[in-house]
Amino acid sequence: MLEQLLIFTRGGLILWTCKELGNALKGSPIETLIRSCLLEERSGAASYNYDAPGAAYTLKWTFHNELGLVFVAVYQRILHLLYVDDLLSMVKHEFSKIYDPKRTEYNDFDEMFRQLRMEAEARTEELKKSKQLIKPVNSRKQGQLQKAGFEGGKRNKSEFGSGNDGGDGDSAKVTGGNHTNMEKSRVTAVTNGKENTGSNIGAFDVSKLQKLRSKGGKKKDTITNKEDSKVDMKKKATKKNRVWDDSPPESKLDFTDPMAEDSYDHIDVVAADQGESMMDKEEILSSESETEGDEDMGNDNKPEAKKKGWFSSMFQSIAGKANLEKADLEPALKALKDRLMTKNVAEEIAEKLCESVAASLEGKKLASFTRISSTVQAAMEEALIRILTPKRSIDILRDVQAAKELGKPYVVVFVGVNGVGKSTNLAKVAYWLLHHKVSVMMAACDTFRSGAVEQLRTHARRLQIPIFEKGYEKDPAIVAKEAIQEATRSGSDVVLVDTAGRMQDNEPLMRALSKLIYLNNPDLVLFVGEALVGNDAVDQLSKFNQKLADLSTSSNPRLIDGILLTKFDTIDDKVGAALSMVYISGAPVMFVGCGQSYTDLKKLQVKSIAKTLLK
Template sequence: MLDFFAVITKGGLVLWYFQDVAQQLKTSIDAINALIRNVVLQERGGMDIYTHGNLALKQQLDNEFDLLFVAVYQNILQLSYVDKFLSDVQREFRERYRDDLKEGLYYKIIASGDFQEDYRRILHAAEAQTQLVKAEVKKPRSFHESAKSTKTVSSMIVRGGDREQQRQQQQAAAAKKAAKKEGKAKRRDIECNNNSKETRVEELEPEEDEEDEEEVAETNVLVNGGEIELSSAIETEKKAEDELDEETMRRNREKLFNKRAGPKTPKMDKAKSPKAKGKKGKEATVWDLCGQDSKSLDYSSKGGSGNATQSSLRPDFLPDQSQIGTLSGNLRGMDIPAEKETQKKSSQGGVFSMFRGLVGGKTLTEADLDPVLEKLKDHLIGKNVAAEIAGKLCQSVGKKLEGKVLGTFEGITTTVRNTLTESLVQLLTPKRRLDILRDVVEAKKTGRPYTMAFCGVNGVGKSTNLAKITFWLVENEFRVLIAACDTFRAGAVEQLRTHMHHLNALHPPERHNGQVMVQLFEQGYGKDAAEIARHAIDFSRKNGFDVVLIDTAGRMQDNEPLMRALAKLILVNEPDLTLFVGEALVGNEAVDQLVKFNRALANHSTSNNPQIIDGILLTKFDTIDDKVGAAISMTYITGQPIVFVGTGQTYTDLRNLDAKAVVHALMK
């Protein structure tokens, strides 16, 4: 049933593997590589099953000896025993090679390769057990196990109204009991290897009956109250009364709901209908334009651009000339307040924790880790990491540490902290090469422009940061075309035009061999964004631009039509980089935004390999002090790197992300 099973060291050596004849070694190794890259190295250790193609993989970490146990099987199979089997094999393998593993003599283990028999034995045992369970489930119930046998005469007499319910309860109770009994019987069976099961069950009947009655009481509460409440204090005598009370309560509640819900629906209809009527009769409003006609106010047309240049280059708005040239070389770094670490040590008091350190040398268990992880999770949430993500991260760190042996002078808190810090740095480190300038050069060589699309929710700073990136690219001698694909918000095109004029004022054509470095491509408002982007790319190819930056309209992640439009834009134009612009202020919302943007791009794409978000632009980083959690949330969800960080209002406030600095601020 298992296609492939391997014992791997963290150093990448396969110590031992078992291979089914039907499977090729390379397929399995590829699957395991994918598992390591996408699960272990992405801090998703809490995940249960990883699927790669039509293979399912399960893994178990052994932190004491730095081992990884991986089972590979066909995805369609539902193998219930894999978890237990993995831990069985782990135990057996550790027992067998304990000395070699301690010394790190991995090659000796590889050479010996005599684990085969043990493996077969464990596998057989595991498979036999599942067979046994299956067989027992299928067996019909005997009379003693059936619901009827538990019924007493008094229980048959049912008050009129309650009959239906009573029956349900009893069925539920009986089913539960039967299952329980079977479980017990099975266990006993396995323990004693005794065939006289029937008699034993009968012997144990009385004590089980007591339990059953209690169970009945509990199920009553569950069914009637409709709430999940395990009140073990309920006694059997009070059963009938309780039932009655709960029953009336439920009825009342139902009535109340009906009352509420009843008038609601017509109201809604009412509210809708007048609106629709009003629309019909509405006429276009003619605004008083103070004597001017609308054409003279329309700055969006190209004909009026001379006029617009004048107005946008008013001296009080003219950008600071001292900025010129600052982004091509090195810049001052933005200082994350790097105070000395005032580490809140574990609150157990200094002396006590020192003693604990001295005792040391013990193996970490889940119980040891839980309180520390809980505290760290709260800390992360306090730093604005999305709660869900913080939980998953801590879970993954717990998995990483469980079973690890502490050194003599290592405290649990510091160990967990360090591991988490390491994991976070690892998470923020990009998983691919990030050198946009190099890629632009590459695109230039092949005679096409490098395209970047910006998407995100409203008001996160897409246009502002687009202008900053334009400035950076222009400083590095690339010609940029800005495609104004926000055809929705009033003033979006004018804003970009203003930026264009400013940038061209900072880098006049005279300094670049008479070439205009920045140009705006726009087709007014209300057009299809995807079309405009396509035309912009064509235009840039003809006119020798190096980079096309596509500014899209801000949209909420739940707005289905707009998301569809975005997906179309991405699908049609296939940008080299799709940047998600997110603000660093965002908390739990980050998860929702990114997941939905990603899903929209994937779902509305017709290609097999849809292009999804492949980079993040984190904005408003200067406003958050040390609450830098959004960076973690965003990278965790997408697995994509943070390409740029926006740190202010001027053109020069654009940075790269320094993983270490961010994690330092986060763990402070």
């Protein structure tokens, strides 16, 4: 049963709802659809599934882009209503006839909707009946054929087994003598133990197999000889064990005892002051004039342009087109998709973006002196800016002050895969916070990787900030909890928690990370990812979020709140990973790492990224 059908404008003004249905929706499916799908440029999808306590809805929608209207239908997911798409199309067609921008109420549309709904349901029932009528006929014919084949098989078997009529007699002709002769030939070939070339056409030659085996054996012998020689070389080049001292070796090579810091007292450490962080510098963007050829996106080379010819395309750009159709948009969207993929955007996301832009432009009127390619590019640029712009403000400095007033430290957890630069960029964030007069403590919760604690300790010495560590092979969740308690006692404003790098498919390590986040409830969970990755960024972020949700024991699990993009200075104009990560997670890019020094930390320039992707 259809739960609800709404018509509203792009600005959010509800024009009409179905009073006949009058079902109270559980949760807020319409608001979630607008926030998570329509505003996130996912409107090219066919449907959206919404889960709420006690209800599971499916939402379908369509647009009237020329009038700026949205039509949304909501129904129970378990029902699988087949007439919804047809109903939405008819409602859009009929409502557009009576729509007036000055009107806000359309009570006279109730009767029209009732008729349209009955018509859509009747069409679906007729379609179901036609399918049901076709199926029995096919099944009956199939059954008759199977029965006939079975009886024929029995007759052939009996005749063949008797040995009287299976030769060239009349019975063999009636029941398919050729078939029985073939069966005979096959049986004789098997019983004699020889290969019958007449009956086994295309069979494998055994002699060839023996030759291949002999060749393979020779190759195997040569390979084993080579391996033996390699082993001998390795034996010769064996490195001697290093002798550290005369004392007996310890069972574990763990020098991360907290008391070991006393050994550094004699070293004069100068605080690393490399100037102002790039986070506090406003970057001036140069407005470069783009050539007309870049904006055209090769539309003149497309098949559609060749079909229409020069005069028709020029006349269309001068006089304008009545309504844009999907076929008009496809060449420009295809060129845009290829361009986005060359800039390291994941293929799946580039395709969804193009579908969303097509849905927002289909049916619109093309303005005079405007080409389709430039219209599509402008719509895509607007969509990219909308995606990359944070949906909610995350001001760390403001949130730190708010937490300080409550008497607790602000906790940031850095997570990500192996080798992306979590510890280095954690130190950059600490340097930026120190320049804003914020006291920082580091928590060494990477108790898995060798050298991780020493690396963080080096950064702490250079920045002259405290570090909380418990060595290796400890529970990182407990270490983080004790670090937060220590920061509360010492009055530190921020705790930066370093975690071990882990692949998104490593369930034991993902379970440990989920426990750390659940036990300590940090204020911010930062995913540290490389700007070099393309399609892998989608897999990493989606699986991190999925694992954090699945392995959490809370009903409202914590997911990734923000992204720190590293190695941004190594990618030139291939900045698509930023778009892929934001699109798949909905979390904003809060920091961009662009070098080796502590000052090399930037904000993401959204407009610059959008222009670079389309350049």
